[in-house]
Every structure is written in structure tokens, then in C-alpha cells.
Amino acid sequence: MTNILILRAKKTNDLLDKVLRQQGLTPLFCPTIDIKPIINIHPRNTEKINWLVFVSKNAVIHSQDFFTAPLKSLPVSFAAVGPGTAQALFDLGVNTVLYPIQETGATALCALFKSEQIIHKHILIVQGAPERPTLRDRLLQLGGLPESLICYQRIGMRTLPERCNDAINTKALKTIITTSAEGLCYLLYATLPEYRQVLLSCQLVIIGHTMMQLVRELGFTGPCRIATDASDPAILAALSMNME
Secondary structure (H helix, E strand, O other): OOOEEEOOOOOOOOHHHHHHHHOOOOEEEOOOEEEEEOOOOOOEOOOOOOEEEEOOHHHHHHOHHHEOOOHHHOOOEEEEOOHHHHHHHHHOOOOOOEOOOOOOOHHHHHHHHOOOOOOOOEEEEEEEEOOOOHHHHHHHHOOOEEEEEEEEEEEEOOOOOHHHHHHHHOOOOOEEEOOOHHHHHHHHHHOOHHHHHHHHOOEEEEEHHHHHHHHHHHOOOOOEEEEOOOOHHHHHHHHOOOOO
């Protein structure tokens, strides 16, 4: 029986899947957000841009056709919301990236920007749609001049796959792993009302303390394990704190 629901797609040679199965658990991968790249035919001139800020790995992956040169060749400074997104930039040859380590997300990144003298600096936030305004608003408060580059769309699930419904209906589900509060919202939306209480009582593995407040507002009452970032090793470390 499925006892761990993971709200992302399964990867090739998936470390999370491998380790959980070695521990006798049965994970089920159920992505609740579909990523649709936006086709770009007019590369962006970055001559007046001082900073490129990436909000996710998807932003790195799907933005490369939006620029006139490879990212590593652009004469700008780079920032990312967390280690996973920064690693995606490093993998493309970018040498230096500003990113938070202990706590990820817009708030943590903006705390780092306070020492970067970004007043009147042009900052291009590379992200998906629907746009999340938090990062843009906080950079404005710091005196920066942010604007957005939308390179993909996030499309939320409307109905659950049958295998996910089965896992919830049998009440075998004990733990939900998610790197996105938005993904958790779509899971609740797609679940039949009579089965939502099963979800709300599950243990959660989430990313960062900011998400903790959001999941409580959604009505989740089970214990929360907080991973330092969205990588599989960080998630496994959080999960091992209290394996049920």
C-alpha cells in the first residue's frame, strides 16, 4: 500500500524513491502542477540588466532561449532562491550565484540582497506564471528596480489520478512530501471533500519555516518535518527525524 505521497514527478534513477523503498516504504509520485514552457522568439537584451534572479530550477531550464547568449556568458550578477536553483545555474557554467542556504525562498534571498547595494539596480526576476509578487515587492522595498520574465506556466491539477485517489481512500497514506505550498493547495482542491480529512491529518515534509505557516492555514494538523532545501538528501534527512 502507498504510504508516502510525493508531489512531484519521478526522476530517472530517483534517489528519493530508491531510499524510501529500501526502508520498506511505498512512495507514490503525484505531481499536482504541470510545467508548460513558453516558446520565445525574441531573445531578451540584458544590456541594462544588473541582476538575474531565478525562482526555481524550471526558471533556469526554460529561460535559456530567452537570452541572446548562454547564461554563463551574460555580463550580469546571478541570484537564486535556494541551493537547488543555484546548482542548476552552476551546472550551466555560471560561476558565482547569490543564494540563501539555511532558509530558502524570497524572504531569505532578500535578506542577502540587503548587503548588495541594489538601489536603482535593474533586476530581472525569471519565473513562471502565475507570477508570485512577493520577491518583486520586497526588492522594490530595498530600492531595486525589478521586472519579471515569464518563461513557463504552472498549471494545477484539477482531478487526481486514480492511483492517488486509491491511496487516499484506503487511508494507508501517512506522509506527504512537497516542495511547494501551491502544489499542496492543488492536491486539496482535487481531492473529494469526504477524503480531505485523511490528507489534513498526514505528516508533512516541507521546505522552510515560511511554508509551515501556510500549511497550517490550509488546515493541516499533522506533524511537519522541515527540510533545509528541496534536494532529495535534504528531504530524506528531514524525513528520518521521525519515520512513521
